[in-house]
Amino acid sequence: MSAGDAPTWPDLLHALWRSAFSAGSTKVFAKELYLGLLELPHVRGVLGARTGPDGTVLVVRWADHEHGVMSGPAGLAADVAPWVTGSADLEARPAGQAKITELGVAELASFAPALGERMREVGGTAVVAASFRAAEGDNGLLLVALDRTPEDEAVARALEQIADVVIAADDRIADQALLDNRLAADAVLAEVSLRLAGSLDVEETLRSVVRMAVPGLADGAAVHVRRDGALKQIAAAHVDVHRERLLNDHLRQGRWAGLPVTAGDEVDPLPSGLPADVGLELMTSAVLRARGRLLGVLTFFHRAGARRVPTREFVRDIAARAALAIDNATLYSQRRAEVEELQQHLLPSVLPAIDGVELATGYNVAGHLLDVGGDFYGVVRQPDDRFTALIGDVCGRGAAAAALTGLARHTVETILEEGGGAEDAVRLLNAKLLRNRVGKFLTLAAVTFGKAGPDGLPMRSLTAGHPPPVIIRRDGAVEETACRGHLVGVLDQVSFTQADDVLRPGDSVVLFTDGLVEARDASGAFFGDEDLEPTLAALHDLPLSEMAAALVAGDGRYAVDDDAAVLLIRYRGPRHLDAVLPADQAADAALAAVRALGRPGLPDRVDAPAGHEDVTVTVDGDAGWARIEISGGAGTWWEVL
Amino acid sequence: MTASGEQVVLVVEDSEEDREAILRALSRSHPELVLEFLHDGHRVPDRLRDDALPHPVLVLLDLNMPGTDGFRVLQELRADEDPRLRDVIVVVFTSSTTSADIDRCSEAGADSYVYKPVNFTLFRTVLQGAVEYWHTNGFVRPGAPPEVPVA
Known part of the structure; x- marks a missing residue:
């Protein structure tokens, strides 16, 4: 020493x-x-x-x-x-x-x-x-x-x-190391469980499960899910990105030992049968099974001599959780598709075409719910060139609400079609609901449009406990109609104060359900509190289909989580040009038609798309507002002057 | 490789907590590795060209960094004609497991795409798994010539 x-x-x-x-x-x-x-x-x-x-x-x-x-x-x-x-x-x-x-x-x-x-x-x-x-x-x-x-x-x-x-x-x-591996496996299980529970996009979630396991718990992993009776590969991962492509290719081509479905639920390492270039000689598979049904197979791959191989309990546990998540998400998707289909049956498949009037609808099905909602709308032609637009909302969700929605819409529409007024229809519906002790109520708004005259298109608004219809004037001014009235299905005696207005060319009417105004932004503010009016003003010149889509999407700022319906009606006024012309003549012809209305201060030209095909050109409006539309193979171009 | 036979892993990570976690994760399992840290991405090419220092056998690259992010670093390395940059093993680690991010990194030339979990034990296991894999493969990318030791 x-x-x-x-x-x-x-x-x-x-x-x-x-x-x-x-x-x-x-x-x-x-x-x-x-x-x-x-x-x-x-x-x-x-x-x-x-x-x-x-x-x-x-x-x-x-x-x-x-x-x-x-x-x-x-x-x-x-x-x-x-x-x-x-x-x-x-x-x-x-x-x-x-x-x-x-x-x-x-x-x-x-x-x-x-x-x-x-x-x-x-x-x-x-x-x-x-x-x-x-x-x-x-x-x-x-x-x-x-x-x-x-x-x-x-x-x-x-x-x-x-x-x-x-x-x-x-x-x-x-x-x-053993303890670390167990803790890591537990951590993977915890994260996987959170993701599986938090997402209904099963395939994307399974991809992330595979990604989380590699390389922490295995050198490679793959998941197959049963689709149409066959097992389809959803995802594969390899710690080496270059070999990941090989792994995907080999699995798709069947160049591996295959899925041990017929051999039971074995989870012990077996030879993978993969070609040597992918470097994964062993595999551990577990069958994904829920409620007795085979849903897929989860496989971990390992190099020969790998020291870190998931335990049998871990593989079984993760497979069980994945299987349950797949099963839940699949059931949810089926139910959701049924709800959407039923909801569509409660709404008109086609709106009538009415001269001088543009119509559009938007509908948002509540994203997280599995019951049919009670929002409905319709447009009914009536005798004497009248037509009525209506929108309603039955309280509650599910089969009972759906049945009442169908009853309400068809009752009101039938009375209107036979020449009855909107108030008559609502009173009759109210009496019917009370007589039959339906036990549910609904709100409804309707606007009946008369025959267009020199002053414009007359309209009469009615509300039965529903948000009153809103008018967007052609200059962007927004007015709530002055109608008031009781909701339907609660009181024997109901009263209504209807409101009369006149639409000039370019004016629009907006009917909507409360799902729209109750949409919230990130700070929790309601769409309907402060922002709906300026939003409508900002969108007022858009084609109505675009306006409807923007509204039910919360204008990109509000999350529309509940059912929400909008029905938009724009009076376009008399038609002054309706012709099929070569594309290079369409803009000049349209501008000449607008000039003929006596509108001062028009531009020398409009920037319509050029082309050589024939297009359809229309001009609607009056001296104060005119809309040009040019439609052809490239779509529809429009301009409001 | 250092004079004492140790191999250098270049860790490009802006988060101090993550740098500490990486050090703790690898120092016990891979004592033969010397971890060298860069706080941002733009210094990576110069470091890999620096012959005065041992050439890293592997770059551990965080994808989400302010300034020159990991994705851009990766693209620059793979586009370089210098084999010290082009052929170095790059293990990308990020908290994203979305297919789009994975595909993007794969196309840009990442050698491993490693999910960075919040849980430290899992983080350690994932890092160790990636480093162990490339260690076993001699820190050589498929198709790249093996590194010639500097005399």
Whole structure:
């Protein structure tokens, strides 16, 4: 042992035991170990190695007085390999948990020449080696080069003590790794569960499940889901992006062992059967099964000799959770499709075409609900060139609401079609609901339009507990109609105050249900509180179909979570031009027609799209507002002047 | 490789917490690796060209960083004619698991796309899994020539 201030061997050993059980880096432990051994008398170099159960050299380290500690220096692993086989014939004596071998460097060089040369280069003439077990079936080796044959047991005893420390540290690290793997598996399960529960997009979620598992728990993974009686590959992942493409290709082409569906729910590693280029020799599969039905298969792939293979419990657990999520999402999708289909049946499939009038509708089905809502609308032609637009909202959801929606809409429409007024229709519906003790109420708004005259298009608005119709004037001014009235299905005696207005060309009427005004923005504010009026003003010139789409989408700022319906009616006024012309003449013809209305201050030209095909050009309006529309193969272009 | 036989992994990460987590995750499992940290992406090309320092065997690249983000760094490396940049292994890690982000990185030339979970244990396992894979493969990209040790 060195004299002076150098630490004593017991001090070093104590420090090693402390490092071995600290949570810090193993690098510190290795450094203390190697430098500590170098402090022993006559020690010139130290070699450490870890070999696998098959003798493969996994890790090597070297330390000498000149270079210090080196991890995996070039060529050392190859130099150590002959020791693994050649040392088997050497005489070894047990010392605690280690086996100690002593030999001369010349003898070492006889079966491991390169290793012998390394020992000589640092001045070694004799070698003391300790071999011992390591975790996971591996073996540890410590080999010390001395500049003279040992005269006592000091070095051998030191190696025996070191072996105890290394074995204990190795076991601790292995236990920690096992614990880490379990914690990681639990963490994956927790994240997977959250994602599966939080999303109804099953395929995207399964893709993320596969991505989360690689490379934390496996080198590759794939998921197949049953579609139309066959298993379809949804996603595959490989830790190596380049090989991920190969993996996808091989799986799609069936170049693998396949899905062990017929073999039961086995989850033990099996040969993957994948071509060698993808580097994944083993696989662990679990069947995704829910309520007794096969939904798919989840597969993890591993390299041969991979140390991190998911446990059977983990694979089964994750498969069970994925299966349940798939099943729930599939059932939800089916139910949702049924709801949407039924909802469509409660609405008119086609609105009537009315001269001088533009109509559009928008409907948002509540995104998260599985019951049919009670919003409805319709447009009914009546005798004497009248027509009535109506919109309503039955309270509640589900089959009962759907039945009442159908009853209400068809009752009101039938009365209107036979020439009755909107008030008559609503009163009759109210009486019918009370007489039949339906137990539900509804709100409704209707606007009856008369015959257009020189002053415009007369309209009479009615509300039965519904948001009153709104008029958007052609200059963007927004007015709520002054109608008032009781809701339907609650009171025997109902009263209504209808409102009369006149639409000029370019004016529009908006009927909507409360799902629209109750849409909220990110701060929680309602669409209908402050913003609906300016939004309508800003959208007033748009084609009505675009305005309807913008409104039911909350104009991109409000989340329309509930059912919401809008019905838009624009009076376009008399038609002044309706012709099929070559595209290059259409704009001039339209502008000439607008000029003929006596409108001052018109531009010299309008920027209609050029072309050579024939197009249909129309001009509607009056001297104060005119709309040009040019329709052809490229779609419809419009301009409001 | 450093003089003592250690291999350098270049970690490009703007978050101090994540840098600390990466250090903790890899120092125990891969003591032979020396972690070198860059806080932003624009210094990566110069670092990889610097022969005065050991050439990193792997770049661990955060995708979402202010300034030069990881995606742009990746594109610049792969577009460079210098094999020290073009052929270095790049492991991208990000909190996104969306197909669009994965495809984008794959097309840009990432070697591994690693999900960065919030849970530290999982984070450590994922990082260790990626590094272990490339360690086993000698830190060589498929199709790229093996690194010639600098004398």
